[in-house]
Amino acid sequence: MYISTVTGTVTPQECAAIAHASAIRNRRDDVTGLLLFNSRRFLQVLEGPKDAVENIFARIHGDSRHRGVVKLREGMIDTREFGRWAMAYDDPLRPSDSLKDVVAALLASAGPSTRAHFLGSAELHRPTA
Ligand SMILES: Cc1cc2nc3c(=O)[nH]c(=O)nc-3n(C[C@H](O)[C@H](O)[C@H](O)COP(=O)(O)O)c2cc1C
Structure with a gap:
């Protein structure tokens, strides 16, 4: 799991395209x-065989569409936490409550400012009606 900061502008549509191609x-x-x-920062979780995850992360790390890549969590797990999503993209226009819950649990191990940043933006994107 890492966070990074977007370079320039990436629209939600472009992010959805990255998630789809990925x-x-x-x-x-x-x-x-x-x-x-969340229009400024990315948070990505990659789960799978160690070598494959490391190769993909190396590619992503060098991508000029983002900078300041910081690994938040790395390790061996028994069961995939995101198996159901296969690279889910959280669409701000159609937020998924179950996705938010899993992200909240994951972010429990991240720093307080990272947590506040993502959970805060998730709240902002919730429809008010
Ligand atoms: C935030 C972000 C996340 C990305 N996630 C993935 C990913 O999970 N898998 C992937 O193959 N490429 C991902 N990419 C794209 C890669 O950085 C890279 O452009 C792509 O893998 C093609 O690499 P290549 O041109 O060396 O073949 C991501 C890019 C960004 C900006």
């Missing part, structure tokens, strides 16, 4: 996960 590429390597974007 899901297709990652599936070949049995890698799943989650990509969140």
